[in-house]
Amino acid sequence: MELPDPYLPGAISLLDQLDKKLIVVLRDGRKLIGYLRSIDQFANLILDEVVERTFCDKFYSDIRHGFLLIRGENVVLAGEIDETLDTGLKEITGNEMTMLQEERSRHHNRKHDLPKAEPQRKTKHADMDDAY
Amino acid sequence: MLFYSFFKSLVGKEVVVELKNDVCLHGTLHSVDQYLNMNLHETQVTDQDRFPHLIAVKNAFIRGSVVRYVQLPEDQVDTGLLADASRKSWPITEIDFLNIVML
Numbered sequence: 392m393e394l395p396d397p398y399l400p401g402a403i404s405l406l407d408q409l410d411k412k413l414i415v416v417l418r419d420g421r422k423l424i425g426y427l428r429s430i431d432q433f434a435n436l437i438l439d440e441v442v443e444r445t446f447c448d449k450f451y452s453d454i455r456h457g458f459l460l461i462r463g464e465n466v467v468l469a470g471e472i473d474e475t476l477d478t479g480l481k482e483i484t485g486n487e488m489t490m491l492q493e494e495r496s497r498h499h500n501r502k503h504d505l506p507k508a509e510p511q512r513k514t515k516h517a518d519m520d521d522a523y
Numbered sequence: 524m525l526f527y528s529f530f531k532s533l534v535g536k537e538v539v540v541e542l543k544n545d546v547c548l549h550g551t552l553h554s555v556d557q558y559l560n561m562n563l564h565e566t567q568v569t570d571q572d573r574f575p576h577l578i579a580v581k582n583a584f585i586r587g588s589v590v591r592y593v594q595l596p597e598d599q600v601d602t603g604l605l606a607d608a609s610r611k612s613w614p615i616t617e618i619d620f621l622n623i624v625m626l
Binding site: 404405408414416418420422434444446449451463464466467468469470471472473474476478479480 | 542543544546548553554556560561562566575576577578579580581582583584585586588589
């Protein structure tokens with residue numbers, strides 16, 4: 392399906408990814424996996440059956456979110472996942488992931504002699520990109 | 524529009540895109556748009572251990588606003604041409620750029 396250029400100028404390359412399972416990386420570091428249902432020129436995305444996947448070492452853990460609209464300015468990248476590929480990562484539960492992350496950050500802090508744990512996510516400042 | 528045209532001339536070439544979140548993606552430039560959003564095919568993350576979530580990603584849509592650098596092979600770029608095009612200033616149209624490239 393080819394739409395003429397004036398339509399969706401900013402995200403036309405995502406049209407091929409509709410109804411495909413994508414991993415979307417957000418500016419705050421979150422990774423969302425879901426089926427791409429809809430897009431617009433700002434790369435705002437509608438994702439279905441969304442799972443938020445947290446990674447730590449060789450493990451990952453999922454949180455289900457359902458149906459989401461993501462504002463385009465928060466999107467870093469959207470990639471089609473090759474499900475046949477074995478990533479070598481093991482799934483663990485949410486509780487195990489929290490404990491693993493706490494252990495990692497405590498270990499990290501002890502190494503670097505910090506008074507308290509650093510926050511896991513960094514928010515990026517808003518940029519003036521939407522006014523092109 | 525100048526760099527849009529420039530990237531369009533690089534479609535099919537291998538590039539490394541460094542993002543503002545420090546991820547480096549190696550891949551073939553498949554398409555680009557006016558916001559310099561890019562589509563990379565056969566994507567590989569340069570540092571797989573730090574970014575395990577990208578191991579299974581083959582094709583990536585990258586939003587233009589998150590790109591820090593695009594690393595290009597030197598022999599693919601005619602810097603003289605690029606400098607000339609820039610000097611002719613921003614009203615340059617895509618047709619002009621393509622004419623310069625072709626001749």
